[in-house]
Amino acid sequence: MPRAAIAPVHGCRIACLLLTLVCLNAASPATAQSPTRLEPITPIPAMPAQDPRRLVLGERLFSDPRLSHDNTHSCSSCHDIRTNGASANAHDLTPEGQPLALNTPTVFNASLNFRLNWEGNFRSLEEHAKQTLRNPAIMASSADEVVSKLRADPDMVRQFRDAYGREPDVAGLLDAIATYERSLVTPGSRFDRWLVGEAAAITPEELSGYQLFKSLGCISCHQGVNVGGNLFQRHGIFHPLGSAEPVLVRVPSLRNVATTPPYFHDGSAPTLSEAVRAMGIAQLDRVLTDQQIAAIVAFLDTLTGTYRSEAVQPVTDTPRAATALP
Ligand code: HEC
Numbered sequence: 001m002p003r004a005a006i007a008p009v010h011g012c013r014i015a016c017l018l019l020t021l022v023c024l025n026a027a028s029p030a031t032a033q034s035p036t037r038l039e040p041i042t043p044i045p046a047m048p049a050q051d052p053r054r055l056v057l058g059e060r061l062f063s064d065p066r067l068s069h070d071n072t073h074s075c076s077s078c079h080d081i082r083t084n085g086a087s088a089n090a091h092d093l094t095p096e097g098q099p100l101a102l103n104t105p106t107v108f109n110a111s112l113n114f115r116l117n118w119e120g121n122f123r124s125l126e127e128h129a130k131q132t133l134r135n136p137a138i139m140a141s142s143a144d145e146v147v148s149k150l151r152a153d154p155d156m157v158r159q160f161r162d163a164y165g166r167e168p169d170v171a172g173l174l175d176a177i178a179t180y181e182r183s184l185v186t187p188g189s190r191f192d193r194w195l196v197g198e199a200a201a202i203t204p205e206e207l208s209g210y211q212l213f214k215s216l217g218c219i220s221c222h223q224g225v226n227v228g229g230n231l232f233q234r235h236g237i238f239h240p241l242g243s244a245e246p247v248l249v250r251v252p253s254l255r256n257v258a259t260t261p262p263y264f265h266d267g268s269a270p271t272l273s274e275a276v277r278a279m280g281i282a283q284l285d286r287v288l289t290d291q292q293i294a295a296i297v298a299f300l301d302t303l304t305g306t307y308r309s310e311a312v313q314p315v316t317d318t319p320r321a322a323t324a325l326p
């Protein structure tokens, strides 16, 4: 009996909640410049608090060429943290100098994606790092090989002891890299500032681009904290988009997208306008006008955040001076 009595109360609560949501939504056009707090995109959180010794060690390892079998390249060779966390190339090269099949995604905010890589085939940064070390097309080494190199370096042994209380080992190596990767978040974009109530952080054109992004349906695939990175989708739903493989991809994040040309899994779109035009055709079966494209690109520009208080920037600009790299 008590259950039956409670049910209608719940029903009413849900109905009231829905009604409130509808009212809030309806109220939003009147206050066009201020966010409703019900936006389908949420701000990038601040860098998580982590053990500073593990973080510094991870940062050092990320730029350490000993992570590759022949000691020629590091994670930073393809993921440049001083600029956009990726590279300017459509296809970075394997240790043999062959182009990789897929474009290099940025490592910025990668920790906020629900799966990693274009095909979303990894769930954790540690597992991803382990496979990247082993991947013959990337580091062509292994976590064990890297650990044995690091154990021969007294300075590294000391740093691992400080951070983990033990000599370099696989668990510490992968944890340090993942700890650093979790710190690679880029809060503070103009769009996020607008989301938390700074009405003047974006211009009316940028806001109309965002409204278009929602009304056209881009938002159905690109949403959440990373404006993407939380779903699998086919690419080329209505019309083909670049190379056919892989058929199913994790929708890419659009955070910092203005700084990461070229675009798509095969790097086939050289500019953001071309990528937006292609998305309209391939994913929505719509030919967008130049004006619509310009407004959406203006909105996408507001998604550029900051890393260590400096704006994320395209590779062509002068690299950030602060972070030391080899
Ligand atoms: C030769 C260039 C290259 C090097 C070196 C490289 N990567 Fe990558 N990275 C890529 C490519 C290409 C992908 C996408 C691979 C895929 O989707 O299958 C990728 C994907 C990633 C991702 C997933 C990003 C996302 O949003 O899904 C992370 C994280 C990452 N790399 C970290 C690292 C780390 C850590 C190292 C060093 C151990 C490293 N990478 C070395 C090219 C490189």
Ligand code: HEC
Residues within 6 Å of the ligand: 213, 216, 217, 218, 219, 220, 221, 222, 233, 234, 235, 237, 241, 242, 249, 250, 251, 252, 253, 254, 257, 260, 262, 263, 264, 265, 266, 272, 275, 276, 279, 280, 283, 284, 296
């Ligand atoms: C049905 C889901 C879907 C819709 C709708 C959609 N996208 Fe995408 N978007 C994707 C997928 C999947 C990719 C990756 C495509 C690829 O690499 O082949 C992507 C890639 C992108 C990229 C390139 C990102 C990068 O780093 O390479 C941009 C920019 C983009 N979309 C913008 C938009 C815009 C603007 C709209 C609306 C006009 C839109 N998308 C609509 C799923 C979608």
